[in-house]
Amino acid sequence: MLFQPVICIGTDVRTVFSGPSANALFKATKFGEVSLPNPILVHCKKSGKQFYAIIHLVTGSLIIDFEPVMPNETPKIDVGSLQSYKYAGKAIARLQSLPSGSVERLCDTMVQEVFELTGYELVMAYKFHDDEHGEVVAEITKRARTIPWVTLSCY
Structure with missing residues (x-):
C-alpha cells in the first residue's frame, strides 16, 4: 500500500481541519511573530483526531508541524507551557538569524x-x-x- 500524504504544499487547511481549527491557523499566520500563538490545538475533519499545530517561519517560508495528541492525553494549552514555548521560539529565531x-x-x-x-x-x-x-x-x-x-x- 502506497502512503498518500493528507496535506501537501498548497493544501487548503479548511479541507483537512474543522472550521474553528482552520480559523485559528489562519489567525496565527497573521501575527507579526508567527511563533507567538504556538502551539494551536486543531481537530481533523475526517478522523476527529486532535493535533498540536506549531508554526515556524524558516527562510521566508511558513512551516507548520503537526504533533498528534496522544489518545490517553487530555489536550490542553496552559499559559505556562505557552509562555515557555514563546521564549524558546524567540531564542531559536535569534539563533537562526x-x-x-x-x-x-x-x-x-x-x-x-x-x-x-x-x-x-x-x-x-x-x-x-x-x-x-x-x-x-x-x-x-x-x-x-x-x-x-x-x-x-x-x-
Whole structure:
C-alpha cells in the first residue's frame, strides 16, 4: 500500500481541519511573530483526531508541524507551557538569524539564550579536543559559580 500524504504544499487547511481549527491557523499566520500563538490545538475533519499545530517561519517560508495528541492525553494549552514555548521560539529565531561561519558567535549566543531561558546562575559551552579534554569557549554567570548550572558542548 502506497502512503498518500493528507496535506501537501498548497493544501487548503479548511479541507483537512474543522472550521474553528482552520480559523485559528489562519489567525496565527497573521501575527507579526508567527511563533507567538504556538502551539494551536486543531481537530481533523475526517478522523476527529486532535493535533498540536506549531508554526515556524524558516527562510521566508511558513512551516507548520503537526504533533498528534496522544489518545490517553487530555489536550490542553496552559499559559505556562505557552509562555515557555514563546521564549524558546524567540531564542531559536535569534539563533537562526545569526550569520553563518562563526562558531564562537554561535556559542556566545547559545550560552546567552540558555542563560535567559533557564535562569541558571552559570551556563558554559565547551569545545572538546581530539584527546577528549575540553575548554570553555563561552560562559555567562550571575555571580560566583554555584549550582544549578548547565554545560553545552560545541564540536
